[in-house]
Amino acid sequence: MRVIIFSWEYPPRVVGHLAEDISTLSTQLAKHGVETYVVTYHDYLTGATNEPSGVNTIRVTNPVRTHIGVLTWVLTLNQEVERAAANIYYQAKKHVGVIDVYDWHFIPAAVTLKNALAVPFIFSVESLEDHRSPGANSPFNMAIKSIEWLGFYEAARVTAKSEWMRDEIVRIYKVPGEKITVVPPNTDSRVQNVLKLYAAVTGGTQD
């Protein structure tokens, strides 16, 4: 199975705990024989690396250097994410099983790749805009929420880290509960749960 993980943070770029989390997960996936690619952002350490863990990383940067907000930054970075993912796809003779997207930043790229190349994606929710900015409904916050909504709508499956988060996604975005799988992090069974989900999304093929 060949999998691409999208995450806006990955070591050495550590913003929150997501970077370490993705590093651990991708290493475990590689150990279990999954051909694992991580597409992530770094301002200047760009390009492809084959890590000793067996994980392949591709770091992209934003071609547009001046920005007026997180939204413009994100929405211009996504084309580089698409380019990196498309390169993996074409080099792999169009066999990519699934893209696993962590949080909203790279949802636009995942949505385009799904519609263009029929590669399904999983939306793995770390946090929601509604919790990060409680009660905020400015055009800025609404735009981020609309991208989250698009992610839930277009995703083949959604993962949440806890029952509570699953219920919140159902409550706020009216996502059908059966679309969401709870995958608690930092447990021994996590990688098995993730592998099971990937197999379900790819229909159990070896792509």
Add this chain to the structure above:
Amino acid sequence: MKNELSVMMLSWEFPPRVIGGISPHVYYLSKSLARNGVKVYVVTCDFPGAPAHEVLDDVEVYRVDSYKNPAPDFATWVYLMNLNMQKEAAALAASLPNKVGVFHAHDWLVATSGIGLKHVFRKPLLVTMHSTEIGRRDGLHTDTEKMISETEAWLTYEAWKVICCSGYMVSHVRWAFGLPEDKLVMVPNGVNTQVYDAIAGEDLRELRSRFAAPHERLVLFVGRLVYEKGVHILVNAVPKVLEKVDAKFVIVGSGYMKEQLLNIVRSMKLEHKVLFAGFVDDATLLRLQKVADVSVVPSLFEPFGIVALEAMAARSPVVVSDTGGLSEIVEHDVTGVKVYPNNTDSLAWGITRVLTDDGFRRYIVENAYRKVQEKYDWEKIAQQTKRIYESVLGEYSKSFWA
């Protein structure tokens, strides 16, 4: 047809959505390309009342959800709109029985869509740069302007070829983004003479009387009321023209300078001689251009100057500032009058000259009309554009993406 050349046009405006010159440009280019055997898919923003999909003279038009939530600001809206456009264009391109051969983007307003589609489908991207931020703003003064300019630079970097509509724009774009010479190609903008010829026999006296009295010569300005269009130069020239000729100045268009311009007119006590007509419908505009005794284009920055070409097609004499694309369109004393840019005296002189010499006016009008038919015909422009597609696809076929 198996080997049919197909192109997906990306444009943020397409009739009936008309904001600036890109909309008619993409409309006529697409129709003329279709007549020349190119399959054209236009992906554009939605518009109230316009269908999500329609076929216009063999051109397939798809209108996508243009992100209608309130957006933080215009530039952020552009990128949000592109998210939808790219998604829907991707789904469309993937569903077509014949693969899209090239993606053709018009201006930075569809930059991220074009760049993304290029990479996911691995097809060549072409861009027509209708204007630049650094030109529109006369420099880059804010982060928004820098961001837009950098987006334009990125778009031209990703494009296989960059099309500009005048020799002036070719050199401007090459300078603005440091592009290699062979990446740029000049294809003029076109004008449709038939729409003016079709109303040649009409009695337009009633229409004219809505804008000017019979004893007044009609001086026409058409354009957005923004700094770079130089409409304030025209307003300041009004009293100087009136010293020699009785005239009515009709200003069509709207924009952020409107209040400022009204104040200038009021302070000169010339409200009865300057008419701000606002936005007028196409049918009226065509006729107004036909009855205008002179059409004035006083731009300070003008990548092309389509409005001058339209006036020439309508057989209205033109007075233009000698800048940008206007310098190339008009040959002084042959197809029109060129005046110094940003110079009220020079502009007043040019307008007066045309209005006081009927023989000269007839001479430049006939020359201008012939010139338009020779050089700015959509049929020829479509053929040139098709040849660019073919040569790009020829180069592409030898690349590892093919």
